[in-house]
Amino acid sequence: MLKEETKRIYLSAPHMSGNEQKYIQEAFETNWIAPLGPNVDKFEKAIAETVGVNGAAAVSSGTAAIHLALQLLGVQQGDTVFCSTLTFVASANPILYMNAEPVFIDSEPDTWNMSPKALSRALQEAKGNGKTPKAVIVVNLYGQSAKMDEIMQLCNQYGVPVIEDAAESLGSYYKGKASGTFGAFGVYSFNGNKIITTSGGGMLISSNREAIEKARFLATQARDEAVHYQHSQIGYNYRMSNILAGIGRAQLEVLDERVEKKRAIFDMYQSALAHIKGVAFMPELEETYSNRWLTVMTVEKEQTGVLASEIIVYLNRENIEARPVWKPLHMQPLFQGCTYYKHEENRSVSETLFHSGICLPSGTGMSYEEQQRVIACLLHVLAIPV
Numbered sequence: 001m002l003k004e005e006t007k008r009i010y011l012s013a014p015h016m017s018g019n020e021q022k023y024i025q026e027a028f029e030t031n032w033i034a035p036l037g038p039n040v041d042k043f044e045k046a047i048a049e050t051v052g053v054n055g056a057a058a059v060s061s062g063t064a065a066i067h068l069a070l071q072l073l074g075v076q077q078g079d080t081v082f083c084s085t086l087t088f089v090a091s092a093n094p095i096l097y098m099n100a101e102p103v104f105i106d107s108e109p110d111t112w113n114m115s116p117k118a119l120s121r122a123l124q125e126a127k128g129n130g131k132t133p134k135a136v137i138v139v140n141l142y143g144q145s146a147k148m149d150e151i152m153q154l155c156n157q158y159g160v161p162v163i164e165d166a167a168e169s170l171g172s173y174y175k176g177k178a179s180g181t182f183g184a185f186g187v188y189s190f191n192g193n194k195i196i197t198t199s200g201g202g203m204l205i206s207s208n209r210e211a212i213e214k215a216r217f218l219a220t221q222a223r224d225e226a227v228h229y230q231h232s233q234i235g236y237n238y239r240m241s242n243i244l245a246g247i248g249r250a251q252l253e254v255l256d257e258r259v260e261k262k263r264a265i266f267d268m269y270q271s272a273l274a275h276i277k278g279v280a281f282m283p284e285l286e287e288t289y290s291n292r293w294l295t296v297m298t299v300e301k302e303q304t305g306v307l308a309s310e311i312i313v314y315l316n317r318e319n320i321e322a323r324p325v326w327k328p329l330h331m332q333p334l335f336q337g338c339t340y341y342k343h344e345e346n347r348s349v350s351e352t353l354f355h356s357g358i359c360l361p362s363g364t365g366m367s368y369e370e371q372q373r374v375i376a377c378l379l380h381v382l383a384i385p386v
Contacts (some may be wrong), residue, residue, distance in 0.1 A: 009374060011321045012193040012294060015365040017254045023246030036220075037242030043249050044203070047188070050252065051170075051178035053205045055212030058240035058248070059219050062167040062189030062202035066137065067094035068215045068238065069163045069185040069204060075100050075134045082122060084114045084139035084146075084165070085328040085340060086350040091139050091165050092329050103133065104330040106343040107350045111285050113146035114138050115349065116154060118341040123158045136162050140169035140179050141326075142282060142359075143195070143262070143293035148174050148182045155183075163187065167202070170195055171259040171291040179291075180205060190244075195258050195293050195364075196251035198244040259291045261364040265371060266292040269360060272375045276382055278303025296325060298356040304382055308358050314381045320374055325357030 023039055032038060040058050048056040059065050075081060077099035083092045085104035095102045105122060108115035119136070126132050136155050138146050148164075155162050162183030166172070170188045172179035180186030186205040190198035204215050217223075222235025240248075270281050278300040284290050299308045308324065315322040328350040330340035343349045361374055 006319055007370075008319045009321060009361045009366065009370050010363055011323060011359060011361055013363045013365055014192045014197050014199075015258070015363060017250050019250040019253060020247045023249050024243055027243050027246050032242040035239040035241050037245070039242045039245035039249060040240055043240075043245040043252070046249060046252050047203050048205065050255070051181050051186075051205060053181055053186070054207040055209045056203050056205045057212050057215040057219060058245055059202050059204060059215075059238045060240060061090075061200060061238075062165070062187050062191070063090040063094060064219070064236065064238040065185075065187040065202040065204035066091065066163060066165065067097050067236070068218055069187065070094050070098050070100070070135060071218060072211050072214060073135050073161050073163075073184065079134040080126065080131055081135045081137060082119065082133045082160075083137040083329070084141075085330045086112060086141060086353060087139040087165065087326055087329065088167075089329065089332065089334070090167070091137055092335070095137075100134065102329070102335060102338050104328070104335070104338060104340045105136075106341060106348055107141075107353065108147070108343050109349055110283060111144050111146055111288075112141050112282060112349070112353060113144065114151060115341075115343040116147055116150035118343050119151060119154055122339075122341045123154060123160070127158060132158055133160055135184075136160050137165055138162055138183070139165040139167075140172065142296055143169045143172050143179075143291040144282060144284065145169060145172055145174035145179050145288045145290070147285070152182055161185075167191075168194065168293045169291060171255050173289040174285075175287045181207075184208070185211070190248055190251075195262065195291050196248065196255055198240065198248040198251070201240050201244050201248065258364050262292040262295075262362060263290075265362050265364075265366065266295045268371055269295050269297070269375065273297065273378060273382075276304070276384060279382070292362070294362045295360045297358050297360060298353065299358060299382075300356060306381060306383075308356050311358055311378070311381050315374070315377055318377050320377060321361060323359045325353050325359060327354055 166180030167189035219238035
């Protein structure tokens, strides 16, 4: 084992509550070790109650949940779907699964999420061209909710349903309402690095009970009611394992503690570094409460004398995992040629953030001493006396 001072510090490692084995053992004792079972049912119910919706469907990933949402909204070949550009590729890949066309919307500076200004232009142009999008996928980046009032108002005005990609924002709130509950569908991820984890998995939520039942049907190979195996439409093998759902139940019990710790980690970074000229942190919009899934800072080369990319390389040399913010999807080779709407005519907020942003280690299992080690390295590379 490496010495404490050289032990690798990860970006956001899984953090078990200690109660997971109880629910896993239940699954083994009752022989519910395949997909579906009591843990899945109880996990779905607990998530729905936690965020205040009528229904939830536990699936194999957040990506699967987005795919099902698009299917339920009737997205077909040739349709367009608008999507935040500053996000992980999983937000947009399901658009391609449906043979639809993604259109990317820039961020705005107050939340780093979808720009209502850019969205308004995109919707206006789409209507003028007679091709209003079939859906808008809004991402709540790093735990911070987008400007949902403005976005929902625009989408309602044009009659476009919203899928809220809250993969990173379980436990966050916008004006007192849980992140993920604003649109026709919301999506959570329980990947290993998320605020709570099931190892791998996701959840589709909605207040439309009928739609959630249809999602469960599609996610279970779309098997018709019959004694024999009968299928009338394409389905998917997307349901969550009963064992993994047991992990999720235990993790959900400590969600509030995890959010509190994430916010404390953010506060420590901010108090230690925000005074440095050229250093800033991801903002928290007024009347929102972010789970601060990852602490993200920006570094301006003109003021600090160092590039964000150079800091990331230095930290990794010190055995500290740090990463750039997501590379905007409109810049990805996969989406070359797709339409992109900037925040303002001569200002691409997402591109600026990509070049200046750094995701810092934010795991809730990280010790005080480990975080102080990260801070000391940051002060050193920024040439500030420790």
